[in-house]
Amino acid sequence: MKLTYLLLGTAASVALATQAAAFTAYVSNEGSNTVTVFDTETFEVTATIEVGQRPRGIELTKDGKHLLVAVGDDDTIEIIDTKTHEIVGTLPSGPDPELFTQDPEGKIVYIANEDDNMVTVVDLVKRVPLAEVQVGVEPEGMGISPDGKILVNTSETTNMAHFIDTSTHEIVANVLVDARPRIAEFKKDGSEVWVSSEIGGTVSVIDPDKREIIKKITFEIPGLRPESIQPVGVRLTKDGSKGFVALGPANRIAVVDANTHEVEDYLLVGQRVWQLAFTPDEKYLFGTNGVSNDVSVIDVAEGKVVDTVQVGELPWGVAVSEN
Amino acid sequence: MQMVVLALLLMPASIAPAAGAEVTIGYLHGPRAQEPLSLVEVPAENDGREGAELAIEDNNTTGRFLNQSFSMVTAMVDEDGDAGAQALALAEQGASFVVADLAADALVKAADAGRERGLLFFNIGAADDRLREEDCRPNVIHVAPSHSMLADGLAQYLVWKQWRRWLLVEGSHPEDRLFGDALRRAAKRFGAEIVEERIFEDKGGARQTDSGVVQVQRQIPVLTQEAPEYDVLVAADESEVFAAYLPYRTWDPRPVAGSAGLVPTSWHASHGQWGALQMHSRFQKRFSRFMTALDMQAWSAVRIVGEAATRTGSTEPSAITAFIKGPELGMGAYKGQKLTIRDWNLQVRQPILLTDGRMVVSVSPQEGFLHQVSELDTLGVDRPETRCSLP
Numbered sequence: 001m002k003l004t005y006l007l008l009g010t011a012a013s014v015a016l017a018t019q020a021a022a023f024t025a026y027v028s029n030e031g032s033n034t035v036t037v038f039d040t041e042t043f044e045v046t047a048t049i050e051v052g053q054r055p056r057g058i059e060l061t062k063d064g065k066h067l068l069v070a071v072g073d074d075d076t077i078e079i080i081d082t083k084t085h086e087i088v089g090t091l092p093s094g095p096d097p098e099l100f101t102q103d104p105e106g107k108i109v110y111i112a113n114e115d116d117n118m119v120t121v122v123d124l125v126k127r128v129p130l131a132e133v134q135v136g137v138e139p140e141g142m143g144i145s146p147d148g149k150i151l152v153n154t155s156e157t158t159n160m161a162h163f164i165d166t167s168t169h170e171i172v173a174n175v176l177v178d179a180r181p182r183i184a185e186f187k188k189d190g191s192e193v194w195v196s197s198e199i200g201g202t203v204s205v206i207d208p209d210k211r212e213i214i215k216k217i218t219f220e221i222p223g224l225r226p227e228s229i230q231p232v233g234v235r236l237t238k239d240g241s242k243g244f245v246a247l248g249p250a251n252r253i254a255v256v257d258a259n260t261h262e263v264e265d266y267l268l269v270g271q272r273v274w275q276l277a278f279t280p281d282e283k284y285l286f287g288t289n290g291v292s293n294d295v296s297v298i299d300v301a302e303g304k305v306v307d308t309v310q311v312g313e314l315p316w317g318v319a320v321s322e323n
Numbered sequence: 324m325q326m327v328v329l330a331l332l333l334m335p336a337s338i339a340p341a342a343g344a345e346v347t348i349g350y351l352h353g354p355r356a357q358e359p360l361s362l363v364e365v366p367a368e369n370d371g372r373e374g375a376e377l378a379i380e381d382n383n384t385t386g387r388f389l390n391q392s393f394s395m396v397t398a399m400v401d402e403d404g405d406a407g408a409q410a411l412a413l414a415e416q417g418a419s420f421v422v423a424d425l426a427a428d429a430l431v432k433a434a435d436a437g438r439e440r441g442l443l444f445f446n447i448g449a450a451d452d453r454l455r456e457e458d459c460r461p462n463v464i465h466v467a468p469s470h471s472m473l474a475d476g477l478a479q480y481l482v483w484k485q486w487r488r489w490l491l492v493e494g495s496h497p498e499d500r501l502f503g504d505a506l507r508r509a510a511k512r513f514g515a516e517i518v519e520e521r522i523f524e525d526k527g528g529a530r531q532t533d534s535g536v537v538q539v540q541r542q543i544p545v546l547t548q549e550a551p552e553y554d555v556l557v558a559a560d561e562s563e564v565f566a567a568y569l570p571y572r573t574w575d576p577r578p579v580a581g582s583a584g585l586v587p588t589s590w591h592a593s594h595g596q597w598g599a600l601q602m603h604s605r606f607q608k609r610f611s612r613f614m615t616a617l618d619m620q621a622w623s624a625v626r627i628v629g630e631a632a633t634r635t636g637s638t639e640p641s642a643i644t645a646f647i648k649g650p651e652l653g654m655g656a657y658k659g660q661k662l663t664i665r666d667w668n669l670q671v672r673q674p675i676l677l678t679d680g681r682m683v684v685s686v687s688p689q690e691g692f693l694h695q696v697s698e699l700d701t702l703g704v705d706r707p708e709t710r711c712s713l714p
Contacts, residue, residue, distance in 0.1 A: 096604065114601045115608065117384055136388065137381045138601060156598065157626075157655065158385040159633065174388040176633065180598075180655040199655040225698060227660040249659075 023279050024082070024321040025286055026067055027295055028055035029312025035069060035080070036311040040279050040320065043297060043307050049085045051078055057099040058317040061124070062106025067319065070097040070111070077111065077122075082321060092129045094120035099183075101142040101151070103166065110151050110166075112139040119153050121169060131169045135162045143184030143193055150208060152193050154181035161195045161204070163211055173211040177204045185234040187258070196231035196245060203231050203245055205261055215261045217245070224250055233276040235285065237300070244298075246273040246287055253287050253296075255303055267305055269296035277318040288315040344390050346382075346638045348625055349413030349421040350375050350397040351406070353429055353448070360567040366615065371424045371447060372397065373610045374618030375625045380609075382629030391638050393629060400429055407436025414440045419640035422624045424448035424617065427458070434460045443644050445624035447617060450561075451501060455668040456704060459711035464627070464647065465670040466620045470505035472703035473587040476675025476687035477557075477580055478509035479701070483689045486554035486578070491520045492546070492569070496562040503559035506581065513692075518551040523565045543572035550575065557581045584679065587687070590619035591678040596686075599657040623656050623671070630654050659686070665700070668711040672699040 023040040033055060037047040052071030059068050060082070067080040070093065077091040077100065093100070093111045100111040102124065111120045119139055121131040136158025143152045144166075151164040154177070161184055163173040178200020186193045186208070194217075195204045203217040219229045230248035236258055237243075243256035249272050255265040270289025273296065277286050285298040288311075295315060297307035350372055359365060367373070375395060382393040396416040398409040406429035413421055414437060421437065422445045423430055431454070434444050444463045446454060450470045454463070468476075481489070489510060493503040503520075510517050523546060547556065547569075556573055558581040560566035566582035578584055592603065592613035606614040614622075631646040632638055646652060648669070653661035658674045665672060675687045688694075692701045700706070 096601070115604050137384045138598070138605075155385075157381055158388070159630075159655075160385070160388060162388075171388070179653055179661055199661045200653065227697070 022323075023281075024323060025277070025279075025295075026058055026060070026319050026321070027286075027288060027311045027315050028058040028069055028317045029314060030054055030056055030290075030316040031313030033071075034312045035067070036309075036315070037085070038295075038309050038311075040284060043309050045309065045311070047085055048312065049080060051080070051087070052076065056316045057097065058319045059100065059102065060319050060321050062102065062104075064321050064323050068100070068109065070100060072096045072098055072114075077109070082323070089127060091122050091124070091127055092120075093122065094118060094129070094132070099140055099142050101144045103144060103148045104146065105148070108166075110142055110144065110153075112142055112153060114138050114140065114156075117155070119151070119164065133164055133169050133171065135164075135171070136160050136174075141181060141183040141195065143186050145186050145193075145208060146188055146190045152184040152186075152195070152206075152208075154184050154195055156180045156182070159197075159200075161193070161206060163208070175204070175206055175211055175213060177213070178202045178216070182232045183234045185236055187236050187240045188238050189240055191240070192258075194234050194236065194243060196234050198230045198232055198248065201226060201229050201231065203234065203243075203256075217256060217261050217263065219245075219247060219250070219254055219263060219266075221247075221250055221252060221266055232274050233287065235276045235278055237278070237282055242300075244276055244285055246276050248272055248274065251289075253285075253298065265303055267296075267298060267303065269298075269305055270294050270308065274315070275317045277320050279320050280322045286318045286320070288318050290314050290316065344638050345392045345394065345417075346628060346632055346640075346643070347417040347419065348375070348379065348393065348395050348628055349410070349416070349418030349442075350395055350424075350621070351400065351409055351413060351421050351433060352397070352424040353400050353406075353426055354402050357563045359563045360565075366617070367610075367612050369610075370615055371617035371621045374606075374614065374621035375422055377606055377609055377618075378622040378625030378629065381622075381626060382632070385629060385633055389633060389636060391632050393625075393632075395625075400425065400433075406430070406433040409433070410437040410442060410444075411440065414442055419443065420445065420628050420643075422447055422621055424621070427451040427454055430454060430463065431458055431460065434463045438462050441640060441644075443640075443647070445627070447620035447624055451498075452505065452704065455670050456710040459668050459713065461669075461713045463669060464624070464664060465668070466624045466627070468587075468589050468673060468675060469670065469703050470502050471508060472670075472673075473675060474502065474505035474509040475512065475702045477585065477587040477677060478506070478513045478515060479687045479689040479692050480585075480677055480685050481555055481557075481580060482513045482515055483691070487515045488551075488553045489515055489517050489555055489557045490547070490550050490553040490577070491517045491557050491559065492565075493520060493522055493559040494562050494564050494566075495522055495524045496564070498561040499559050499564075502561050502582070506557055506559055517557075518553045521546065521550075523560070525562065525564045539568045540572060543568050544574045547572075548574035553577060555580055556584075558583055585677050585684055586680070587675045587677055588616045589673060589676065590614065590616040591676055591683060593678060593681060594657075594676055594683045596683070597657050597659040598655075602657050619656075623654070623662065626656070627652065627654060627662075627671075660699075663697075665706070667706050667709045667713070668704070669713070670703065672697060674699065675702060
């Protein structure tokens with residue numbers, strides 16, 4: 001009897017130790033037209049999937065069965081089976097899709113069409129377009145509120161965050177932000193939306209109810225020219241306590257206290273760090289380094305870079321599967 | 324007859340009061356510049372203007388959200404025409420801002436004529452340093468890079484490559500001399516040595532003839548033979564007389580840079596970095612041709628006005644002008660960092676692309692050329708050296 005207890009105890013602790021790791025990361029390589037697949041426990045590359053031309057935006061469907069990859073130069077979004085790595089279909093994304101997001105139920109995809117000043121709404125199940133929303137010049141970032149009611153799209157040349165009502169597909173507010181806004185990311189409780197401005201060098205924290213900027217996060221790194229600090233990727237922890245901002249050619253990821261909006265630390269990563277993604281358990285954060293062709297692995301709790309994974313050319317986006 | 328004249332005089336005035344939220348931008352251009360030697364570089368009829376048109380559309384897309392609208396009126400100055408009168412004619416049509424593709428003298432005339440009316444000009448066509456220096460004007464923003472910015476951008480790269488010994492070949496026209504002066508200045512600033520200077524005399528005659536290739540093949544080696552040891556031939560040929568004939572024809576096997584070979588410019592169809600790809604793709608979709616440096620300069624000028632209107636939330640010309648000249652303007656223009664304006668001579672700070680005609684070879688400022696304020700100020704005339712004094 002005692003022996004059995006002991007055995008059970010050991011098994012439980014082993015399970016706990018390895019639990020954190022059983023995920024799969026997918027990285028879109030804009031330069032080599034591939035998606036690199038790696039294991040988040042071993043950080044070993046397990047597969048390379050050939051995709052269409054200029055893959056950038058990358059996300060898993062909510063059920064984890066499919067990977068969606070925006071292949072801008074082919075004017076479509078490819079649907080990849082995460083088990084077989086086969087391309088099983090495409091979405092009518094409209095021209096030059098770059099970034100997209102899904103509604104919380106995973107039934108609708110909202111896609112930014114850079115060349116046409118448009119956001120295309122697509123039914124993910126039927127794979128048909130539902131609507132088009134005219135937005136500002138060069139739409140890019142796409143963030144959706146946790147309740148799925150408000151979509152925030154950023155336009156890079158108009159320099160606005162457009163708040164779109166997802167039930168009417170009408171713009172309900174426009175918030176002017178700093179130059180070349182790239183990413184819009186909601187806090188999980190819906191209390192804030194963060195918008196990064198690449199050329200402006202700031203992150204605007206917007207109150208989604210008032211649709212006003214409540215704080216502009218700025219970055220300062222000794223020895224670096226302010227022009228080289230170009231915020232792009234933004235991720236916030238589920239509990240809303242920490243934000244991570246990829247600073248592009250500054251080769252650093254800023255760690256921000258998401259309550260006070262003060263920068264706590266700068267983590268040195270690879271060259272031109274672009275997009276970020278957490279593992280589902282938020283143990284690790286991955287950052288794509290566009291110029292050094294690798295992905296930096298950050299231990300979130302430790303606040304340290306712990307590994308680097310070699311991927312394809314010009315890695316752009318990253319998504320991590322629950323499976 | 325008298326009545327007709329009267330009507331004509333009255334008409335512009337009656338059009339002038341624009342709708343509350345409208346910004347009218349004038350586009351003023353001179354006669355077509357000298358045809359280039361290369362047939363593939365012959366500019367489109369609306370070179371420059373279509374860049375401005377796209378920016379008007381971009382401004383209107385943004386303006387929709389702010390209840391602001393933008394329109395463009397155009398005028399041309401003939402060879403011996405009066406640039407001042409044409410600028411005022413644009414003002415009569417409601418323009419408060421004028422994008423000017425003019426030669427240096429015409430630009431100064433237009434600017435001085437428009438000053439009382441509060442016209443703000445954007446120089447997109449003249450690289451002459453004197454317009455930013457002794458002949459600077461408080462109502463002219465220079466979007467086009469100056470000769471010295473172009474020369475400095477090129478020089479930094481040549482020095483980085485350790486191609487420090489230059490053979491300078493200059494054309495015989497005054498404007499060739501201006502670019503030549505900028506190259507001489509750049510050599511001195513960045514530690515290159517001009518081992519010898521030669522002049523290519525423009526003797527006139529047919530620019531392209533059936534026997535051209537044969538003649539040129541013999542002429543250029545003669546022009547470049549018996550030169551002292553050099554690393555790179557640097558050409559100053561603003562008049563499009565000879566530089567395009569230099570590559571592959573020099574006596575010694577040497578690369579060519581300047582007005583041919585590796586050319587410094589503000590924009591090129593092969594520039595794809597920093598979102599430039601999407602700018603090209605939007606332009607090509609709209610106009611079915613490549614976007615040139617002049618198009619980009621015109622686009623940037625009109626976008627600066629639009630950006631100021633967006634940021635101030637105003638279509639009032641004085642508010643827009645104050646914002647443009649103030650410290651807050653910082654505009655994205657697909658060059659990896661924001662465009663800002665030098666307050667000492669109203670020159671737009673910008674990186675310089677170096678292109679071989681097919682690819683962007685590099686972008687200056689080069690690594691290691693440091694500056695206490697902005698590395699972009701390693702290109703062109705810096706604050707302590709300026710001869711411009713603005714009121």
